[in-house]
Amino acid sequence: MTTVPQRRSLPGFLIALKNIVAFLLRSPTSTFGLAVLALLILTAILAPFIATHDPYVQALGNVLQPPGADHLFGTDELGRDIFSRLVYGARITLTIIFLVSIIVGPIGLIIGTSAGYLGGKFDTVMMRITDIFLSFPSLILSLAFVAALGPSLNNAIIAIALTSWPPIARLARAEAMTFRNADYIAAARLQGASTSRIIIKSIMPMCLPSVLIRLTLNMATVILTAAGLGFLGLGAQPPMPEWGAMIATGRRYMLDSWWLVTFPGISILSVSLAFNLLGDGLRDALDPKQMNRR
Amino acid sequence: MDKTILDVQNLRIRYAGSPTEAVRGVSFTLGRERLGIVGESGSGKSTVGRALLRLLPGASITADRLRFEDLDLLALKEREMLKVRGRRMSMILQDPKFSLNPIRRVGDQVAETYLRHFKCSRREAHDKTIAMLEAVKIRDAERVFKQYPHEISGGMGQRVMIAMMLLADPDLVIADEPTSALDVTVRLQVLTILDSLVRDRGIGLIMISHDLNLVRNFCDRVLIMYAGNVVETLKASELDQAQHPYTQGLLAAQPRIGGPRQPLAVLDRKPEWLKEQA
Amino acid sequence: MLFSRLRLAGVAGQLGSIAVTLLGLLMLTFFIGRLMPADPVRAIVGEDATRETYEQVYTSLGLDRPLYEQFIYYLGDVMTGDFGTSIRTGQPVIEDILQVMPATIELATFAIIIGAVLGVSMGVLAAVNKDRWPDHIVRVFSLFGHSMPIFWTGMIALIIFYAHLGLVGGSGRMDQFYIGLVDDRTGFLLIDSLLAGETDVFWSALNHLILPAALLGYSSSAYITRMTRSFMLDQLGQEYVTTARVKGLSQRQTIWLHAFGNIRVQLVTIIALAYGSLLEGAVLIETVFAWPGFGQYLTSNLIIGDMNAVMTCVLIVGVIFIGLNLLSDILYRIFDPRTR
Numbered sequence: 001m002t003t004v005p006q007r008r009s010l011p012g013f014l015i016a017l018k019n020i021v022a023f024l025l026r027s028p029t030s031t032f033g034l035a036v037l038a039l040l041i042l043t044a045i046l047a048p049f050i051a052t053h054d055p056y057v058q059a060l061g062n063v064l065q066p067p068g069a070d071h072l073f074g075t076d077e078l079g080r081d082i083f084s085r086l087v088y089g090a091r092i093t094l095t096i097i098f099l100v101s102i103i104v105g106p107i108g109l110i111i112g113t114s115a116g117y118l119g120g121k122f123d124t125v126m127m128r129i130t131d132i133f134l135s136f137p138s139l140i141l142s143l144a145f146v147a148a149l150g151p152s153l154n155n156a157i158i159a160i161a162l163t164s165w166p167p168i169a170r171l172a173r174a175e176a177m178t179f180r181n182a183d184y185i186a187a188a189r190l191q192g193a194s195t196s197r198i199i200i201k202s203i204m205p206m207c208l209p210s211v212l213i214r215l216t217l218n219m220a221t222v223i224l225t226a227a228g229l230g231f232l233g234l235g236a237q238p239p240m241p242e243w244g245a246m247i248a249t250g251r252r253y254m255l256d257s258w259w260l261v262t263f264p265g266i267s268i269l270s271v272s273l274a275f276n277l278l279g280d281g282l283r284d285a286l287d288p289k290q291m292n293r294r
Numbered sequence: 295m296d297k298t299i300l301d302v303q304n305l306r307i308r309y310a311g312s313p314t315e316a317v318r319g320v321s322f323t324l325g326r327e328r329l330g331i332v333g334e335s336g337s338g339k340s341t342v343g344r345a346l347l348r349l350l351p352g353a354s355i356t357a358d359r360l361r362f363e364d365l366d367l368l369a370l371k372e373r374e375m376l377k378v379r380g381r382r383m384s385m386i387l388q389d390p391k392f393s394l395n396p397i398r399r400v401g402d403q404v405a406e407t408y409l410r411h412f413k414c415s416r417r418e419a420h421d422k423t424i425a426m427l428e429a430v431k432i433r434d435a436e437r438v439f440k441q442y443p444h445e446i447s448g449g450m451g452q453r454v455m456i457a458m459m460l461l462a463d464p465d466l467v468i469a470d471e472p473t474s475a476l477d478v479t480v481r482l483q484v485l486t487i488l489d490s491l492v493r494d495r496g497i498g499l500i501m502i503s504h505d506l507n508l509v510r511n512f513c514d515r516v517l518i519m520y521a522g523n524v525v526e527t528l529k530a531s532e533l534d535q536a537q538h539p540y541t542q543g544l545l546a547a548q549p550r551i552g553g554p555r556q557p558l559a560v561l562d563r564k565p566e567w568l569k570e571q572a
Numbered sequence: 573m574l575f576s577r578l579r580l581a582g583v584a585g586q587l588g589s590i591a592v593t594l595l596g597l598l599m600l601t602f603f604i605g606r607l608m609p610a611d612p613v614r615a616i617v618g619e620d621a622t623r624e625t626y627e628q629v630y631t632s633l634g635l636d637r638p639l640y641e642q643f644i645y646y647l648g649d650v651m652t653g654d655f656g657t658s659i660r661t662g663q664p665v666i667e668d669i670l671q672v673m674p675a676t677i678e679l680a681t682f683a684i685i686i687g688a689v690l691g692v693s694m695g696v697l698a699a700v701n702k703d704r705w706p707d708h709i710v711r712v713f714s715l716f717g718h719s720m721p722i723f724w725t726g727m728i729a730l731i732i733f734y735a736h737l738g739l740v741g742g743s744g745r746m747d748q749f750y751i752g753l754v755d756d757r758t759g760f761l762l763i764d765s766l767l768a769g770e771t772d773v774f775w776s777a778l779n780h781l782i783l784p785a786a787l788l789g790y791s792s793s794a795y796i797t798r799m800t801r802s803f804m805l806d807q808l809g810q811e812y813v814t815t816a817r818v819k820g821l822s823q824r825q826t827i828w829l830h831a832f833g834n835i836r837v838q839l840v841t842i843i844a845l846a847y848g849s850l851l852e853g854a855v856l857i858e859t860v861f862a863w864p865g866f867g868q869y870l871t872s873n874l875i876i877g878d879m880n881a882v883m884t885c886v887l888i889v890g891v892i893f894i895g896l897n898l899l900s901d902i903l904y905r906i907f908d909p910r911t912r
Contacts, residue, residue: 029712132596135893136886137852140870144886147874148604220719227721228856232871247724251860254727255735265724273719280715349817372822380820387818392811395830407819458819 016209023285030281036274044090053081055088055241064257074259076250082259085241086267092242093271096157096226101215103161104168109211111165112172113203117180118195127173130166138163139225146234153242156235160225164218171214175207213282220275227268243268299466299498300324300346303359307338307345310352316341318522324466328492328499330509330530332544333519339502342519343468346500347385348375363465381411384459385468386488389475390451394443401427401439404458411462426457430487449480456488466498473508485512506533506544518544521568540567586901590894597890601883602646606639655887656880660873665884668869674759675745676858676865679788680850682781686789687796687850688843694793695800696827699808710797718794722853725787726860733783741780743862750776784861788853792846799842800835807831837907844900848893 024030043050052072059079067074073082115126133141138160145159179185179202188198229235230244238245243264250260300323307317317338322329333339344350346360348367360367362383370378384407387393395403404426405419412419420439427435430453443451452472459467472488473481489512492499503509509516510530518526518541526538536542546559613629621629634642649655655665691714698710734742741747745761754761754768762781765773807813808831816826851866858867866885873881 029708128592128596131593132600135593135597135890135897137849137889137893139852139855140886140889143855143870143874144601144604144882147877147879147882224719224721228723231721231723231856232859233875244721244723247721247727251727254731258731261724261727265721265728268721268724269719272721273716276715276719277712280711344814347818349814376820376822378820379818385818387811387815389811393815395812395816395834397833398830403815406816406821410820455815458815462820 020282020285024278024281027281027284029277033274033276033278033281036270037278040090040094040271040274043087044094047087047091051081051084051087053084055080055085056239064253064260066257067259073263074257076246076260077253082246082263085246086243086263089241089243089246089264089267092153092236092240093223093226096153096160097219097222099157100161100164100222101219103157104165104218105211105215107161108165108168109172109204109207112169112174112211113176113199113207115169116173116176117199117203119177119180123173126169130169133163133166134170136163138221139228142225142229143232143234146229151234151237153236153240156226156229159229160222163225164222167218168211168214172207172211175210176203179203179206216275216282217279220272220279223268223272223275298323298325299363301359301361302346303357305342305345305355305357305360307341307350307356308354309350310354316353316522317345320519320522320524322517322524322527324498324500326496326498327515328489328501328513330501330503330513330516331519332503332506332509332516334504336521337519338522339519340470343385343470343500343502346466346468347379347383348372349379377411380407380459380464381462382464383466383468384462384464385470386452386455386459386472388471390443390448390455391475393455394451396443398442399439400441400443400446400454404439404454404461407458407461422461423457426461427454429460429491430454430457432457447480448476449484452476452484453487456484456491460491460495460497463495464497466500467492468500468502470502471504472501474503474505481508506548520563523568525567538567539564586898590898593894594891597887597894598647598650599643601887601890602643604886605879605883606642650887655884658873658881659878660876660881665881668881669866669884669888671759672865672869675761675863676851676854676867678760678762679781679785679858679863679865680847680854682785683788683792683850683853684843684847686786687792687846688789688839690789691793691796691846692800692839695797696804696832698797698801699804700823700827702805707801710801714794714797717790720791722787722791723856723860725791726784726857729783729787730860740783741776743780745780745864746773746776747780780861784857784863788850788857791853792850795846795849796839796842800839803835803838804831807834810834837904840903840907841900844896844903848896851889851892 021034024034057080059075062075062079063077065071065075065079071081071083073086076082076085111126115123141163142156142159145162146155149155149158185198185202188202193201226235227242227244227247230242231248233245233248236242236245238249246264247261247268250257250264254261302323303321305317305320306315308315320338320342331339331342341350341353345353345355346362346367348355348370355368357368362378365374365378367375367378394400401420401423405416405423408414408419408422409416414422424435424439427438432438432450432453438446438450438454446454452475456472469488473484476484485508488499491497499513501509501513510533513530516528516530516533517524518528518536518538520540526536526541528536528541533541533545536545540561540563543559543561547561549558613626613633613635630636634645637645653666657663658665658668661668694710694714698707701707730742733739744751750770750773754764754770754773757764757767761777762774765771765777804827808827810831813826813831816830817823821829854863854865855867855870857863858865859871862868866888870882870885873885
């Protein structure tokens, strides 16, 4: 019986999603965001078909070639095709986004909903811990974690995840507190549902939509942090075609061979801009005050 | 009724993004008298007041005629309008809790009206303000001058508001529900102060209200608005001879001391009232 | 009197919760430090030390004791201002950091001034023109600044403004041949050069500062713009704004003389927070511009794995963040007449 709210909320959630997408498509900036993301996903999936060269094969007789017919975006200091590396780099970016989301989402959701529903000491302690994490800029804390764990793409992802769950937990807690005293929760409790069952079956599904949206909003920061770590040599290691790391190696040649840093930078910029525009649109779509005014 | 100050013919207002007009063809004239505009929420009475001051950003305002003294209000540039607002036409807003700037001293806010429209020293503006605060029966005006809005009571706040709006000696004052937000006990006091100042200075007054009794006592003439239209115009003293069923309904819905002890009449609304008055 | 005592009580309560957060901060940095796979003893004694030396150092570092005891020792050290010694320079870490800090503060302060002026004016412009084209342009422009990878924009800006146009200085805080010309008095080069009467150095320093500061400021202006816009929209819907207009004030006067005063306090708060996040961008931009500040110190130690230095840097950023939060709270109490 406790699944009633869930069964009701699921189709409602899908309808809401449809409405949100429809709303987003009305604004040119959000549409741009959606389009870039679609492009990113397609590129990542179809990378072998889109890439014109093997991203790892070096051609030392053909280094630092400017953009041209052979090499759309030119070649790097080892003669690798930059366009193909960018295409494969989309897979890395998408991996980061995906992994961070599936780590941060559940952690934030579980901690937040438990703290919000249980209240009391557990809540106080948990919120104090999020406070501590929130008192660092996320890049600095990620730097510290990566320094301790050792530089690699996986550790960068772990570090970013470790630093980005607190805002999610905060949000889930606030939501959970509004549902805590709802009648259907009381009904579930009277029927003898256990605390964990109430949290998992009744509270979490209700908090899920806003958590998902908040995750989207955070993605721009995640991408920039990952690129920053890659740039500092603490994220993906060579020869992986990670965009931030590509900029770092291209830096030495930037005055004569501008294409080495320009194209990876534009890629990072477009994806993070896409998430920001999308997030901005979502904020409007979900703000009831804004909705009424339009 | 002597010289006409305000002449409104067929005023129509439509808010941005709204499919229907909020005010649909309102006409009236005003001399140096006190005119009441009465109607329920959403009847467009406040919108008329703000349109006269041209303070409806984004709304489209049209009229066959919108004359204020020698000015065509619709043709006036915004720069010229700045010299009209506060100086020749002003408006008393509803709730001093919200209509006074919370972080500026009361006196400075009142004096600002004077400084905006007259070239004078701060000292002179200060003296004028103190005199005006005393005119609205504020004792210890010097102390109130230095206080912040959250430190004074609602009745006091509304008297400050009156002082602010009458300081530059305008010819027309619009009072938009001037006492609705106040305690019942101070309403009469505030209204009496406003009334005597308006009479002494020969200022034209438009009193916007939903309170028929109040308007009957403090106005010469009453305009009854319903759904953006004026349904009837009457002398305040002849309100009991109202012809329109809506006005009659409003009157019947007023409780009266010593009246019959039956349930009050409930207004009924007829769709044909929505049609415009020719 | 009573009010001021209440205010003090509020601050005291806050100090209590700050103490708890600080303690947590120390715990976090301590445990991150212990996470590291590198062996701190090896780093000190070198690869070919004898077993005895190794054991001796191991014990003297307190590594044989349980973790909580080690933490208490760490706490005691921190309380007495001892953050350990940098492996690279052999100096106490805290001295190193104090030496590089002014360069970063100079950069960040310049940047926040640019960011605040840009952000506040764009935010007001957007609010006043809500849903019209200036609003949309401001939105895209500020989100763009928020989306750029600042280390990349820094490089592109160097290529354009320094290498091609020659408008600004390149890397570092001043031109090479000025280095060492001015005594270090405050550590702030702009001030030191003026104190020494070296206007050439001053202009050179300004020339080097302007590009990284502008980029940092632009990237931080997105947040300030968005908040200003939303604060301003709130105020513009208030009745006192109508009152001001009725009195005969123009829209511009109403905004700056009335509405702006009411968002000033909130603005101070968010600008203080934005200043904290600038440190994040500073880490990256200092690397690109070879700016000898805190960020470069942090990243160079990261790469060689000097954990004492890294953890102290992280701790200091945390303390600065908490301090800025407290500061904005105090400013709030001072500026708002309703809390007096």
